[in-house]
Amino acid sequence: MRELDTSLRDSFRQVSFQFRLMEIGPSPASKIEARIIGSDPQVLRDLATQVEDIFNADSGARNIRHDWRERTKDLLPQFNESQARRLGISKQDLADTLQMAFGGSAIGLFRDGTEMLPIVVRLPEEERVDFSTVQNLKLWSPALQTYVPIQQVVDDISLDWVEPLIQRQDRKRTLTVLADHDILGDETAASLFGRLRPQVEAIDLPVGYSIEWGGEYESSNDAQEALFSSLPMGYLFMFIITVFLFNSIRQPIVIWLTVPLAVIGVAIGLLATNSAFSFTALLGVLSLSGMVLKNGIVLMDQINIETHSGKDPYQAVVDSAISRVRPVSMAALTTILGMMPLVFDAFFGSMAVTIMFGLGFATVLTLVIVPVLYALFYRIKPSEA
Template sequence: MGGGAQRFTLTYSPEDRYASYAQLIVETDDKATQHDRMADVEQVLKRDHSDIDYKIAPLEVGPAPKAKLEARFYGSDPAVLRQLGDQVEAMFRDTPNMTSVRTSWRNRVQAIEPVFLEDTARRLGVTREDLASTLALSTSGSQVGIYRDGSDLIPIVARAIPEQRHDVDNLGSLNVWSAEQNRYITADQVISDIITQVADPLIMRRNRERMLAVYGEPDPLSGMTAASVLAEIRPRVEALDLPAGYRLEWGGEYETAGEAQSGLFASLPLGIVMMFILTVVLFNNFRQPLAIWSLVPLTIIGVVGALLLTGMPFSFMALLGTLSLIGMVIKNAIVLVEEINVQLPLHQDRYHAVVRAAVSRVRPVAMAALTTMLGMIPLISDAFFASMAVALIGGLGVATLLTLIVLPVVYCVLYRIRIHPDK
């Protein structure tokens, strides 16, 4: 109550402490029952606690952002930021398959603001800090010590009795200690008025700029991904007419995925160029490496097909699996092209040599791919590596067929090898 649980795993980020926050952790027997338990919890919350904002999400096995969907607004005026946040919050709530819509500044609360008399307080030897500590002691309380109970540290808070807390009419009669005069004076001597207003309990900043974030989550029971929900809501949010000096920034899973992919793709082009140069050096020509590398973009057919059949998203791990396919596809293609080079001097008919090489490489290429695919099967049940395993299995299976069927065709096209040489 009042905050998130302590960090019990590396990928879990505890929530900041708020008086209006509570967290419930539900342990399930296995992953198969996780979906049903989330549905049960949501049903109870909708039926018995319709007046609260809640978020239901499975525990992430990788780094997780504050929210899957996050729209950040930067600016100087808190009122303008709150107005922009209210508009986007309404858009989020109207979007299908989006839940747990909230803002980083939370709901506004009623607050009192005493008008401090600077000159009078200076003569009486009272500072703003003295008045603030007295008001805190009378309302929310002031920590005066810590009690240690085993490994738990329990704060000792001193405050007024319940009947006297939050009594605005009697704030002027509170006694404020004056260290200069070494006596108590009443608060009404340093306060001219008490203003009651609605204020923001939190004003968050990011990189020293005032920032209000609107959070949202894709419904975990709908099967929708954050990317698909963002694609639906993003044009509407970016169509807002922002005042001068205010800007919009997308965070959440969109930002973390972009950071991960930017770091990955920064060195990827250099790696692909080096691999291509190595194949050119290996065969001492360009046409054979072109035939080999022509299979790489075609492997996407297997990756996309496998992810669609299993219903898994194209996550960052699936992207890593897809990139790792490049080396496997190139390896099998090199084996076949090298065999073609061996068979060509042994046959007068070049077409027959290509067919002979493809037939002779069926078993080595298929066995190499099959052993890798079988090794990926245990990872399908793993929550973290499932998408990578599916991408590897689907991509490598299709790539094997492409190596044995499409690669000989491409080779024949590049070298103008015909079925009947006399035609």
């Protein structure tokens, strides 16, 4: 890809090309998409030019383009309505004649075995490529019952720029400026988007025009919105279960306070492996919270057993932490080893790194932070002896 990136830029300077890594899951047209919404095509193109200038000014942006592409030239006949009515000729008659002469009109189908081939009538090629042929075209006049020259209903033919492709979203004209990050570099699309977004949103938009963001940003937000819509209720039920389990409020709070601290291990793992915090990594964090809770529940239950056996509270906490070292560590180790094959997977790699490093650090949290928090909440201190 590096060789192609260099050779294509040198050999084909006006060609638009794009490199993409294999992806599993939603894959938008480009990682960064700025949708400009409005009514006037010329204003949309002017705003798109400003957005493209911002993208081009950033050295990390690649494959900058928009989905309306370039304008094309069309020959537009100026139809004389009053004269055409006198001759009994409509705009459709003129359009059909021009289509037949230069594009071709289907007049039937030819069956060749199981295939249906259209029968098209049109002028010979040497006449189609020469637009002066239009001067010799004639239209049938129902009023005069004869053919009349096309000049009788066409005052003039002008050459003008037109939009060959107009994209719409929600029935509104939408021009999308697209860009990608350098997939051969170390920068992610999210970091590039973070730099470009404030500059684009600072553009002074006319009344009735707006900018929306698509690409990876939209896909990620849609996925997270679907996920987080039910997440609070799930965590609420988990907390209620832990309250019923211990018949207490303080003990579940001690366990739950260790869950956010697992993010420290996650951050270290992602930085050490140069992995992105993708959607699968987010799923890994959610899974990790359940594992941390499980380890905390096991230790808390052991503390209660030791305390109810008649031990000194301080000694009960210490003995519980020591006795849980082996089962908690072995459970974490087996999970980490089970995740190792996924580390090199293109889709689940970030999730595996998140769970491995987060769970390894969470083991330390369970054996150290939970006893400390328990002692603080219940004001347990060493005995004088």
